[in-house]
Amino acid sequence: MTRPDVKQVWEWLDGVPDPEIPVISLVDLGIIRGVAWQDDTLIVTLTPTYSGCPATSIINMDIETALRGHGIERLELKRQLSPAWTTDWLSGKGRAALEEYGIAPPQPAGGPTRCPQCKGSNLEKLSQFGSTPCKAQWRCRDCLEPFEYFKCI
């Protein structure tokens, strides 16, 4: 087969949803650190979000399934730990999609700026941890709804 352009591969990867927050793609999440051809093998370099994140193996499987579906036969997934993943790598598109979905996007100040439901700013932290390693639990005192905040790391 002809080797698809890496730009094309990035587009395909942008079509693979995060298994736990399906409104953002793996590219939005910022965990794909490189796409390159080495002879006839496509090398995709990934970095984990949290070292114990159970989604990591599912993510590898989803990438493999997607790229094989696009005709990639020789594929190698490489793990890269350094530089460590940071929420600075979340895309603008991903941040907007998170808020739309009801998850407050990460902020350098260490907490959400507004409620993803009513946009109110009277907020309180319920717990530093949430339903996945990447999230914390907050509540809006304006609309009284609890919501999740994507932790800034």
Add this chain to the structure above:
Amino acid sequence: MTQVDQNALTQFLLRLGDNTLVLGHRVSEWCGHSPVLEEDIALANTALDLIGQTQLWLGLAAEVKGNDSSADKLAFLRDAWDFRNVLLVELPNGDFGQTLMRQFLFDAWQSIMLGRLIKSSDPRIAAIAEKVSKEVTYHVERSSGTVVGLGDGTDESHARMQVALDYLYPYVGEMFLSDDTDAAMVQAGIAPDPSSLRAEYDALVGKVMAEATLVIPDRAYTHKGGRTGYMHTEHLGHILTSMQWLQRTYPGAEW
């Protein structure tokens, strides 16, 4: 980087990985039993981070060890005398306060150690430390906050936290002992001498305990024997019977 004895390096990595493995398992025992849902989730997340860190440390230990070793084999097929974790992490959970006190005493040490390991001459160790220290910064923030909240809380919670500190503190000293393995790591620029972390640790723990209105006991006596494998407490064997049961009953079983 100076050539380092690979057996010593394996021992060093087992110490790091066994600490997080045994503590991760201990903390996971809370799953479904915590006083409130938020704390249950927080403890489960902490345990998950620790097990993830274990995969990195024991994965590297297996790589250095060679001979078809793997993180899973190291975790599930060694017996108590081959474990190299400090005694502190294998102690029973006790009540919620005791669990969080143990967590803070370990988190404080781990956060300082990782800060040094980021500058390790071994790039594999430096990369793991860089990754893991982000998670541990978060852990120490939470465990110190809870220790302060409960210590400087009601009479009941204060009394329980003092009992927990009195029980656990004699196990703290082991984290700062050094032997030939540590000397080999220092010489190769891989890791600091553990005793060099003590001043920073005492400053951090002292500050948090003062805020928590708790009194740090005399540190003259230190329980030891875990990180050298000389002698673990009776608790480790009980942890292993539960943690390793599946692999021992169904060898090679996979998901």
